[in-house]
Amino acid sequence: MGRRGGGPMIAPALSVAGVSHAYGTRKALDDVTLTVEQGQFTALLGLNGAGKTTLLSLVTRLFDTRTGSISVLGNRIDRDPGAALRQLGVVFQARTLDLDLSVKDNLLFHAALHGIGGREARQRMLQVLEDVSLANRKGDKARLLSGGQMRRVEIARALLHRPRLLVLDEPTVGLDVESKLAIVTHVRTLVRQHGVAVLWTTHLLDEIEPSDNVVILHQGKRMAAGLLSDVVAQTGANSLRGAFASLTGSRDAPA
C-alpha cells in the first residue's frame, strides 16, 4: 500500500512481491518485486527471454504464482481472483480476436464474460470502438482488419469492463510506424485523461518517455526500477539506452 500526500492509504494498481517462476529447471523469474501506482505508466523492459511474458502470465493467472504474491488494486490474485481480474484489462502478445466473428461480436462476447449484457454492452462496445476510431468497422469480420486495427480492437476490448489496470505485452510488435503511434498515443491518453494504470512490456526504448517509470528485467531478475531519470542516474549512464546496455550487458541496446 502507498500513501499519497498524507491522505488515505491507496493500494497500488499492481503489486508484485518476491515472485519467482521456473519451467522445470529453467528459472524464468527470480524474486521479482515491482509496483505500478494507480494512474501511472510503467514500461517493463527486457531483451528476449528476460521473463516479461512469464510475469504477465502470472499477473493474468494463466499460471499459478507459487512463490511470492501479486495483487491488483489491493486484491490478491490467488485469494480473490474475481475482484483482481475485474480491475484488470489484458492485451496479449499473440492475437486473440476470433477472426470469424464481427468486431462487434468479439466485443459483446467479452462483455458477456464480464456479466455485461443488453443495451449497456452495446453502448460500451460503440464507445470503446469510437475511442480507437474503429466504430465504422464494427460489422466487419475481424479477419478483414489490418494488424494495427486488430490490435486497436484488442485494446478496446480490454477496456470494455473499465479496468483500473491495463497490461500489454509488446503491443506494437510487427506494426507499421503509423499504427504504432496510434496505439502508443491512445494508451497514453488513457493514463493522462482517465487515470488508468498501465504496464507496457516492450524491448523498444523509443516507446518510453522521460517521465515514465521503468522496470528493467534481465534473465529473470529485476535489474532496476523507478523513474527513468533515476534509473539512468543510478547506472552512471547518460541515456536509457546506455543504462539498459550496462544493466543487461548487451552491447546492442534495442531500438
Ligand code: ATP
Ligand atoms: P520475449 O521478449 O522473447 O517475448 P520474454 O521477456 O517475454 O521474452 P519469457 O517468454 O517470459 O521472456 O521467457 C523467459 C524464459 O523462460 C526464457 O528462458 C524462455 O526460454 C523460458 N520459457 C518461456 N516460456 C516457456 C515455456 N512454456 N516452457 C519452458 N520455458 C519457457
